Amino acid sequence: METFLIKALQLILSLSILVLVHEFGHFIFARLFNVRVEKFYLFFDPWFALFRFKPKNNETEYGIGWLPLGGYCKISGMIDESLDKEQLSRPPQPYEFRSKSAGKRLMIMVAGVLFNFLLALFIYSMVLFAWGDKYLPLENMKMGMDYSETFHDIGFRDGDILLNADGVKLERFGADALRAVAGGKQVTVLRNGIETVILIPEDMMQRVLRDKQGFAAIRFPMIIDKLAKDNTPAALAGMQPGDSIVAIDGIATPTFYDVGKQLNEKKDQEITLGFYRHGIKQTAQVKLDSLGKLGVHTVSPNQIYTTVTTTYGFFESFPAGVRLGVNTLKGYVGDMKYVFTKEGASSLGGFGAIGSLFPSLWDWRSFWMTTAFLSIILAFMNILPIPALDGGHVMFLFYEVITRRKPSDKFLEYAQITGMLILFGLLIYANGNDLFRFIFK
Numbered sequence: 001m002e003t004f005l006i007k008a009l010q011l012i013l014s015l016s017i018l019v020l021v022h023e024f025g026h027f028i029f030a031r032l033f034n035v036r037v038e039k040f041y042l043f044f045d046p047w048f049a050l051f052r053f054k055p056k057n058n059e060t061e062y063g064i065g066w067l068p069l070g071g072y073c074k075i076s077g078m079i080d081e082s083l084d085k086e087q088l089s090r091p092p093q094p095y096e097f098r099s100k101s102a103g104k105r106l107m108i109m110v111a112g113v114l115f116n117f118l119l120a121l122f123i124y125s126m127v128l129f130a131w132g133d134k135y136l137p138l139e140n141m142k143m144g145m146d147y148s149e150t151f152h153d154i155g156f157r158d159g160d161i162l163l164n165a166d167g168v169k170l171e172r173f174g175a176d177a178l179r180a181v182a183g184g185k186q187v188t189v190l191r192n193g194i195e196t197v198i199l200i201p202e203d204m205m206q207r208v209l210r211d212k213q214g215f216a217a218i219r220f221p222m223i224i225d226k227l228a229k230d231n232t233p234a235a236l237a238g239m240q241p242g243d244s245i246v247a248i249d250g251i252a253t254p255t256f257y258d259v260g261k262q263l264n265e266k267k268d269q270e271i272t273l274g275f276y277r278h279g280i281k282q283t284a285q286v287k288l289d290s291l292g293k294l295g296v297h298t299v300s301p302n303q304i305y306t307t308v309t310t311t312y313g314f315f316e317s318f319p320a321g322v323r324l325g326v327n328t329l330k331g332y333v334g335d336m337k338y339v340f341t342k343e344g345a346s347s348l349g350g351f352g353a354i355g356s357l358f359p360s361l362w363d364w365r366s367f368w369m370t371t372a373f374l375s376i377i378l379a380f381m382n383i384l385p386i387p388a389l390d391g392g393h394v395m396f397l398f399y400e401v402i403t404r405r406k407p408s409d410k411f412l413e414y415a416q417i418t419g420m421l422i423l424f425g426l427l428i429y430a431n432g433n434d435l436f437r438f439i440f441k
Helices: 002-032 102-131 177-183 204-211 256-267 312-342 343-346 349-356 362-384 390-403 409-440
Strands: 039-054 059-074 132-134 145-147 162-166 186-191 193-198 216-218 221-227 244-248 270-277 280-287 296-298 309-312
Touching: 002 039, 002 059, 002 102, 002 349, 002 362, 102 362, 102 390, 145 221, 162 177, 177 204, 177 312, 204 312, 221 256, 244 256, 312 362, 390 409
Parallel strands: none
Antiparallel strands: 039 059, 132 309, 145 216, 162 186, 186 193, 221 244, 221 296, 244 270, 270 280
């Protein structure tokens, strides 16, 4: 329950920041072109609001709604999700959105997306300035990785160390490595000291999405960092920080995941742990609890293997942040082609999937990196040419600029309704996938 609350809090805080920045982009450009903004809200407020405030001699009402699914900036004279027909039935006013030139309206609509993308670049830059770029090179993972069955089926073996994909060196584990491996024709790995070439099928990414088993996990020994409490199974058995567990009931467990698998099979049983302490192999009798837990915190791979850290000065961090943001956007856009496949559609997720991106323990670096990534996603998704999204408005504005004919208010109203139905359908489908995965996981 605590993990759920931490993830939920991070999700709400992150989305609140992104929504405020996005809507502020619309707000600031609207005011720049003397367009009236009637409401500026975080979250939606059907029927009532948690908070509302309208400064004296100000035409904008600010507030916080009770439905945490986004937010909005209600611009006067614009057909938006409010579907305010009464306002549009009156003659256009000089302060309204519809009275401005197509160029100004276009800039107002693009501003939200632009602000989200700039926010992502700024966050990436500040993260690099504050923490640097720390990563674990693939070549330093001396035990290699444990691969999913999907990758076993095409020739990968646990312990393989990734070297290159189509001749291009693979430097770090992550989404870019998965794209390079799944999208390549051949991958070279180091297996038992010998370079081995594995041929990659053309539909590898579809297989990954279909099987939902992921790519791989870093192989590393299970070394105790500290005991969780004094009365845990490990503490009662006399285990100490630094102990490296290598066997359970005589079965070799060279990696963290091997230990976890054996413990899961021996819940509420007494087992014999084989471990190394100061280079000397020893054993201990341990009575597991009903969850099969030892009650220890373990050393992470970054503490075992040699990591690389690149530091940045304040001014150096900005070009580095821009490169990181642009590369992230390119990767995400490239992945979008899989959404239109059967396997990709089944992998879509809603708020549950987004929340799972955040760590179970509060970590500011991870929080800001995830927020920057979501900001890029929000920017890209909003610019898609779907009515009710910013991209839908931009599409109709381009049509107006090219044809010199403005779509009728009635057409834009119907387009807005259609877009909202599409978005609600996608929202229901994506969150339904989350619920299905939660029930049948």
